[in-house]
Amino acid sequence: MRLVRAGRRGFTGDAAVLADDEHRAQVTDYFADLVRPFGAGPVTALSGQSYGEMARALVAGVVPATEPVDLLVLAFSIHDVWPGRATATYLSHVCPGTPMSFAICDQGSASPFTGLRVIGDYGARRALLVVVEQSSLPYESAAATPAAHRGVAMLYESARGTRVTEVRQYPDVAPEAVPEAARLEVAELSAGHPRARLVLSDSLVGVWPDRPDHTAAPAGQPTTGVWWQLAGAPEGAVLVGDYDRELRYLCFAVVEVE
Structure with missing residues (x-):
């Protein structure tokens, strides 16, 4: 596979979905339930980004309608503010080609590398790797968070005579x-x-x-x-x-x- 096109973008502020007070309250309660057994609590003021919206903007800038994608892999490490959404499925819906889609998480910074392995093993003609991270956690934690909300989208194509990544x-x-x-x-x-x-x-x-x-x-x-x-x-x-x-x-x- 070869990298034929890539886009990168920083994001500021909060996801638009957090403007909905009901959604904000539901997400706050959801994460409060998850972390309560560990002696932690939700943040007092929920903020952050939705990877679906971040990735949708990146996909629009990297994948033309005339170049449908066969496979989409989303790689991330930190929760976003829309935990109830099947984000990879959503991105398949908005990406040209309605590709098969996967989400890879819980591997830290290894997630994008695993995404490249999936792309190489899948044998797609054209594949998109989207890597996203946000700088906010929706619960109390002493863990360091990223410095900024950022995302990268990379469009890979197979080509005769090109080494497999x-x-x-x-x-x-x-x-x-x-x-x-x-x-x-x-x-x-x-x-x-x-x-x-x-x-x-x-x-x-x-x-x-x-x-x-x-x-x-x-x-x-x-x-x-x-x-x-x-x-x-x-x-x-x-x-x-x-x-x-x-x-x-x-x-x-x-x-x-x-």
């Missing part, structure tokens, strides 16, 4: 084991793609002191960071690397940008 994922990698594992992976992948530009997340950079020269992904965007940088990359191969400190996933992928 390479994805490498490793679970349960301790921080102290990351430097050696990352060094070996980058060396091996770079051997097959000698001109590939290297993009690393701030999380991976933080545990890899002797890292090679690279392009830094935006800090504070754990899910969209490396993909935001990829969406603005010029033509050629790009090697992206990420590390999730909480879930201890180490991930790499080589993407051919057209």
Whole structure:
């Protein structure tokens, strides 16, 4: 698969659906019920974004009506403010081609890499990977949240003579084991793609002191960071690397940008 078109966008304010007082109250109660057994409570003033609306705007900018999509994969980590919606199904409805759709979550920053694996294994002629994150949590938590609401949409196409996108994922990698594992992976992948530009997340950079020269992904965007940088990359191969400190996933992928 090759990356033929990409779009990235920041979002501000709250989702339009939060203007509905009834919806706001229902979502607040819903999350209050979920976190009560853990001794937490809902936030006093619910705010945030709906991934359906974020992704719909991204899809409109990346997928022309004349280029129907066969597969859509939505990757995210943090809850949005419309938990009752089957967002991937909704996006299939608004995306040209009414594609088969999947949502991938609960894998932290590894979710988009898993999305690329799904795309590669599915064998679609044209596939869309949408990566979104918002900076608000709908319940009390000490966990760090992203710096901003952001989303990236990437349209991939199969092409004769183009390498299948390479994805490498490793679970349960301790921080102290990351430097050696990352060094070996980058060396091996770079051997097959000698001109590939290297993009690393701030999380991976933080545990890899002797890292090679690279392009830094935006800090504070754990899910969209490396993909935001990829969406603005010029033509050629790009090697992206990420590390999730909480879930201890180490991930790499080589993407051919057209």
